[in-house]
Amino acid sequence: MPKTHTFPTLYDEVKQINISNLKKWGYLQPNQIKSSVISWSCNGAKTGSISILVNTTDVPFIELNYNSNDKPRHYRVYLIQYPSNLGKGFIWYFICPQTNKKCRKLYLVDGYFLHREAFKGCMYAKQTQTKKWREIEKVYGSYFDEEKHYKELHSKHFKTHYNGKPTKRYLKLIAKLKEANRVSCEDIERLFFM
Template structure:
């Protein structure tokens, strides 16, 4: 865990604690207290305890880090869980509360040799080093191309969902369904980034239209 780096790091190069992943895979369940082990590719495991009840809400992390010099550091701390009402007026949205900044986040990161999972902005404040998203380190073409393919995957997934559903409806009472509206929006964004990437490529190749 935790490798010291003197260069720029992106979010894909460091370990992350992803709330969405934990919820999807049953690590956190409302009304439950759970324990287990979580592992990362090529790294050690962490003992995790999650509690999501009306009385307490937290994720407890217990793990050990050995640095390049062989120094061992044991970690045992809690990351509070907080909820905010959904802007749709139904239910609530769950967040991790950064143990260093108290900023709400869906993902916390362990980077630049720091052992705890914290909000990405903390590294700039503490070390003067920014933790970049992958798209921030891309060229313009790479950025637009990545966005295009990401949206393309989302569109294909949504189309599969719509056409494989037994109760598929594209319109309800003469109006597009929410899924259909989302499909229109995704397709509009995909077209936008397709145009952007093509313009950059044409300019790069020196093609005159």
């Protein structure tokens, strides 16, 4: 008997707050208090916004203020620094208010931004794929991702060479594009229609 569909919430599709973006936007400078509004959009249409206050003084925290399902939410998520494994500087982490686990991303599920283990029944999109589809993607995935690889190769700040040598990222992309060119449309059609 087949398993019934559960239609889980996908972590890939929910709103997220991550340390990398906060650092890129200048919120995690030492000994400062900074507030702003973060907005999300899909296809040019605004899908949500949140007011944040980041305090990196004595006890660092991020204060979140937003409405979820017409209910106001206002709470703090504490931040912590650990020394980098490279010996240069520190790495910031969130401390989840529910699980007390450190993480670099918070996901909005059931109205709160929390660590992924705070939620039951949520999955990544890759986990919902069938075994057959994963096998197909292993063999023909480069063909399906060809456009994405070209886009990355021609992105604004992509470096093909460093110090006169091709970069590892460039060589990897070229290998994936060559692999994609080996797969023909007929191979794909034969796979799905025979």
